Amino acid sequence: MTLKVISPQDILFEGQVEMVNLPGQMGSFTVLRNHASLISALVEGKVGYRREGHGDNVAPEEISIPGGIAVVDNNIISVCVN
Numbered sequence: 001m002t003l004k005v006i007s008p009q010d011i012l013f014e015g016q017v018e019m020v021n022l023p024g025q026m027g028s029f030t031v032l033r034n035h036a037s038l039i040s041a042l043v044e045g046k047v048g049y050r051r052e053g054h055g056d057n058v059a060p061e062e063i064s065i066p067g068g069i070a071v072v073d074n075n076i077i078s079v080c081v082n
Contacts, residue, residue, distance in 0.1 A: 001033050001075040003049055005063055012063055012081070013049070020077050021048035021060065022070050037073045047079055 003020055005012040020031045023045025044067050048060040068081035 001031075001052075001077065003077045003079070005047060005065075005079040005081065007081045016052040017049045017077075018052050018054070019050050019060070021046075022077075022079070023047070023065070024070075031072055031077055033075060035072050035075075038071075040070045040072075042068045042070055042079070042081075 001017055001020075002015070003017045004014045018033070021028055022031065022040065023043050025041045025043055028045070029040075042065065044065065046062040046064050048062045050056075050058065050060045065079070065081040068079060071078045071080075
């Protein structure tokens with residue numbers, strides 16, 4: 001599945017991942033392959049992700065965000081930060 005994290009100034013991350021944790025307004029949530037389509041507002045926090053092929057023994061990488069929007073559709077997670 002593909003994760004894209006973009007800000008108005010730059011692409012913060014784009015790559016293949018196995019899982020993504022997102023800081024939603026109602027609490028953090030995890031997106032895995034074949035997740036249902038959704039749109040969610042995000043609050044300040046960390047986007048955690050595990051790159052594809054790194055396995056469960058590797059700690060997730062993180063990107064701090066000030067908030068934004070996440071769109072999940074057809075195994076593509078697009079995160080637009082403020």
